[in-house]
Amino acid sequence: MMVDDIKRLKEVVDTCNNVLILAHKSPDGDAVGSAAAWFHFLKNHGKNPTIVFPDRPSSNLLSFLDNTDYLIFDLDALKVAALSAQCDTLFCLDFNSPSRVGAEAQVIIDEFKGQSAMIDHHPNPTNFCDVQISRPEICSTAQLLYHCIEEMGMLTLLNTKVAEGIYLGIMTDTGSFRYPSVDANTHFILGKLIQDGLEHFKIHEAIFDVNTIDKLQLRGFAITEKLVLVSNCPIGYISLTLSELERFNYQKGDIEGLVNVVLSIEGISVAAIFMESRDGVKISFRSKGKYHVNEFSAKYFGGGGHKYAAGGFSNDSLDVTIDRFKTFLVEIIE
Ligand code: 5GP
Ligand code: MN
DSSP: OOOHHHHHHHHHHHHHHEEEEEESSSOOOOOHHHHHHHHHHHHTOOOEEEEEEEEEEOOEEEEETTSEEEEEEEOOHHHHHHHHHHOEEEESSSSSSGGGGOTTTTTHHHTOOSSEEEEESSOOOSOOOSSSEEEETSSSSHHHHHHHHHHHTGGOOOOOOHHHHHHHHHHHHTTTTTTOOOHHHHHHHHHHHTTTTOOHHHHHHHSSSOOOHHHHHHHHHHHSSSSSEOSSEEEEEEEEEHHHHHHHOTTTTTTTHHHHHHHHHTOOOOOEEEESSSSEEEEEEEEETOOOOHHHHHHHHHEEEOSSSSEEEEESOOHHHHHHHHHHHHHHHO
């Protein structure tokens, strides 16, 4: 890490008082884990933080927020605005550009009067905070927080609550420690957290062993009835209409990771999921090897992300969106 960046981050951490911690829209395990870890770290440093998410995290992530103070912008915009006006410091975690919190919640960043710091691992960040710690080579924002805390010389503030958030973020952003982004440091950090008393198995259970029958049956239906393997092409995708989702009583998070199941099929190197919603179509892309999906998603679906994991959105109908995907997909495999 650049010594100057860490020095500047330490100044923000030491001088802050009333703090707003903001993560990205559709918060995933790294967003929630990082926000919770940073919340407890700042509390342990005698500060007064509140977490704000643009919208509600899935229910299996909510337990990680049990001992934190947090607000959901979608449900409580006025409270967030009032809080934001009183805060002297804004931390932006796990996103690289103000638009990632969504058009409405972006006012929090645009109108913030105090000091701000971003800590993130997504490539190509825009410049929107006073201090920016951007490390795309690190597997998760949660791991990056560990490095920051260590390099600021503040590991004594890393108690079990901080450790739980860090473990959650690393685990979920690495597919349980298996992606190429995992390195020896990742395992060293995990070992250290466990050595200091973290009960890692409880985190796996809280995330993976809480399936509803509806969720499992939706996934079974999607794989059995809706999987398309593009002929002569290492590409597979699943699309789900609103009425199919409703049939299985869809809850946020129910198709999380399903795109990786498509990617796991022998001979498939690029996978996509198209999910219809009332506002449009949410798209998830995953890839491996020489195939990259973030630029493709940015070009055609207003999205972005990492080389091997990206997302996007389409305001067209599900059919039109899939047609567009099929028209352009040769560009991914070229
Ligand atoms: P997911 O498919 O899990 O929703 O997202 C995969 C990755 O792509 C995540 O790292 C996320 O940050 C990124 N991502 C998802 N949706 C968007 C989007 O609309 N815009 C950008 N820039 N990145 C996205
Ligand atoms: Mn992340």
